Amino acid sequence: MDKPWSQVELIREAFHYKARFENSTMVFKIDFPVTENPIFPSLLNDLALLNKTGFRVAVVPGAREWIDTILKENKIELRYNGQLRISSAEAMPYVQMAAFHSASSYMTGFSTSRVDALIGNFFRARGLGVIDGVDMEHTGSVDKFFLDSLNRVLDLKMIPILPCVGWNSTGKAYNVSSNEISSQAAAMLKAEKLFIVTLSGGVSSNTLKIPDNIFTDEKGRVNILTPEEAELILKANPIDSKNKRELAMAVKALYNGVKRVHIIDGSEEGAILKELFSNHGAGTMIHRDEYVSIREAKSRDIAEILRLMEPLMQQGNLIRRSREDIQEKKDDYAVFVVDSQIRACGALHLWGEDQAEIAAITTDPSYKEMGLGSRMVNYFINKAKKLNQKRVFALTTSSEDWFLSLGFEEVNIESLPEKRRSVYDHSRNSKIMAFNL
Numbered sequence: 001m002d003k004p005w006s007q008v009e010l011i012r013e014a015f016h017y018k019a020r021f022e023n024s025t026m027v028f029k030i031d032f033p034v035t036e037n038p039i040f041p042s043l044l045n046d047l048a049l050l051n052k053t054g055f056r057v058a059v060v061p062g063a064r065e066w067i068d069t070i071l072k073e074n075k076i077e078l079r080y081n082g083q084l085r086i087s088s089a090e091a092m093p094y095v096q097m098a099a100f101h102s103a104s105s106y107m108t109g110f111s112t113s114r115v116d117a118l119i120g121n122f123f124r125a126r127g128l129g130v131i132d133g134v135d136m137e138h139t140g141s142v143d144k145f146f147l148d149s150l151n152r153v154l155d156l157k158m159i160p161i162l163p164c165v166g167w168n169s170t171g172k173a174y175n176v177s178s179n180e181i182s183s184q185a186a187a188m189l190k191a192e193k194l195f196i197v198t199l200s201g202g203v204s205s206n207t208l209k210i211p212d213n214i215f216t217d218e219k220g221r222v223n224i225l226t227p228e229e230a231e232l233i234l235k236a237n238p239i240d241s242k243n244k245r246e247l248a249m250a251v252k253a254l255y256n257g258v259k260r261v262h263i264i265d266g267s268e269e270g271a272i273l274k275e276l277f278s279n280h281g282a283g284t285m286i287h288r289d290e291y292v293s294i295r296e297a298k299s300r301d302i303a304e305i306l307r308l309m310e311p312l313m314q315q316g317n318l319i320r321r322s323r324e325d326i327q328e329k330k331d332d333y334a335v336f337v338v339d340s341q342i343r344a345c346g347a348l349h350l351w352g353e354d355q356a357e358i359a360a361i362t363t364d365p366s367y368k369e370m371g372l373g374s375r376m377v378n379y380f381i382n383k384a385k386k387l388n389q390k391r392v393f394a395l396t397t398s399s400e401d402w403f404l405s406l407g408f409e410e411v412n413i414e415s416l417p418e419k420r421r422s423v424y425d426h427s428r429n430s431k432i433m434a435f436n437l
Contacts, residue, residue: 024192025056025154026276029182031198032062034266035105043197044106046272047159048113056154058189059117060162060182063102067175070098081131083245087138087175095138095175099163106161117159122150123181125166125174140166140174142181145188154189179249187256194258195275196250197266200242203284207243209236215371223370225286227254247286254288261286294379297333297345302326304342305333308362317398318360319425333360334379336372344372348380351417354390356380361394377406385437392437395430408433 028047034040051057067085071078074094079086087095103119110117126143128136143166153160162185164178186194201207205220211232216222225233230251237244250261264271264283274282297305302323312318326333329347336344346361358380363373384392393416394403400410411434413421424430 023054023056025058025186025189026050026193026195027058027060027182027186027189027191028195028197028272029060029178030062030266031200032065032102033199034197035061035102037199037267039267039269041109041112042269043266043272044109045113046270048110048115050272050276051115051157051159058150058154058160058162058185058191059106060178060185061099061102061106061164062178063099063164064178066102067095067098070094081134081136083240084128084131084136084139084177085175086134086136089138092138092173092175096165096173099165099175103161103163106159110159115159116157117161118153119161119163120149120153121167122146122160122162123166123176123185124168125176126168127172127174138172138174140168140176142166142176142184143168145185147188150185150189179245183249183253183256183258186253186258190257192259193276194250194253194261195272196246196261196263197272198242198246198263199265199267200246202243202263202265203230203233203247204243207241208233208247211236217370222284225284227251227286227288230286250286254286259288294334294336294376297326297330297335299327299330301333301335301342301345302330305335305345305362308342308345308364309360311365312362318362319428321360334376334383336363336376338367338370338372343367343370344376346376346380348383348392350387350389351420353417354388355417355420356384356387356389356392357420358392358394373402374406381435381437390437391434393432393434395424395428395432397428397430400431400433403433406435408435410434 034043047057047059068078071091071094076091076094100119107117107119123142123146124144125140127140130136150160162181164176164181165173166176167173182194203222203225205216210216210222214222214229214233230247234244234248246263250263253261262275262283262285264275268282271282305326306323309318309321313320329349332347332349334346335342344363347359349357349359351357358377361373361376381392394408396403411432413424413432415434416424416432
């Protein structure tokens with residue numbers, strides 16, 4: 001984003017999201033390998049910055065890999081029932097040591113940023129008992145969160161740190177999955193967001209099979225998903241993997257009440273801030289609220305529509321339109337809204353003879369990897385079908401290949417409706433691309 005206007009857009013987005021989410025609660029589950037990455041101190045600085053800026057930040061450190069290492073070093077047998085570690089009485093002292101060692105690395109990092117943090121016993125645990133005939137011993141789950149204590153710490157602008165060890169009412173210690181702790185903490189705290197910070201690669205065609213109807217960017221990353229789309233990906237990947245488990249965790253958190261879950265790469269500089277303060281983000285967001293939508297344009301949208309169109313009108317890729325032009329045909333226009341901000345627009349003009357023109361397709365260049373333009377075209381194709389049109393067409397001087405990729409084909413001017421032929425600008429010599437419905 002090196003153009004001045006793009007930098008301005010980034011600043012606008014940052015202020016938009018700060019105003020929207022300030023004082024909201026966000027839970028960060030951070031995998032242990034992230035703490036070993038050189039970028040980890042920078043990540044903690046970003047979390048500290050969020051805390052100082054007015055966000056309520058809670059952290060759940062993952063410790064799975066470090067616990068395994070400590071147990072191996074002390075010649076304690078590693079036993080699993082599926083993905084759950086079976087924690088024996090012999091193993092528990094080492095589990096606790098590893099869990100609190102991992103948590104203390106966050107205390108060290110936050111202290112250098114002059115942010116107060118607290119490692120605490122913020123939940124009561126209970127044993128899992130026997131699962132499929134296997135005694136899970138000291139492996140447990142969350143029984144109850146001490147929400148008064150958690151909220152008191154958050155209200156004091158401190159960062160609570162929740163290690164993966166909890167105790168029952170009699171003081172017996174249990175090893176509890178950090179995935180479960182973070183997911184349930186986010187739900188119980190009514191968090192706006194749960195972040196899963198990982199080095200596993202996230203939701204991408206490089207790590208998971210992605211169904212054809214789910215959009216990926218040029219690097220194969222999935223930017224946004226609904227829970228339903230996430231479940232389609234889970235079904236398309238029957239073999240268990242860390243990436244699949246992360247996505248399943250995200251879906252479960254959403255169904256438990258969390259509005260948005262973000263899976264991001266903990267090795268990318270500033271990934272949390274990019275994901276939080278820009279629509280484009282730096283990872284995958286799975287959301288259950290209305291994040292993206294296409295709707296009919298309103299009069300109050302015209303200024304934003306013109307702002308989007310202006311660069312293309314200056315380049316000559318779009319014909320010049322005025323506020324009055326758009327207002328006159330306002331009912332033909334639609335806008336693509338990303339988190340309450342207009343990021344693409346277009347129009348469908350009816351010309352008679354059962355033909356309609358898709359026109360003025362414009363996308364914020366910062367969002368080209370989200371495929372907004374093609375979604376706008378599909379929206380107008382579906383609208384034309386509902387209006388009983390037999391064909392849609394578009395005139396273009398620079399996007400022939402793009403329309404071809406969407407299934408359009410080039411046709412001659414004689415195929416246009418008579419009314420449209422009469423106003424065709426021969427000086428522009430636009431190519432005519434058509435799609436039969």
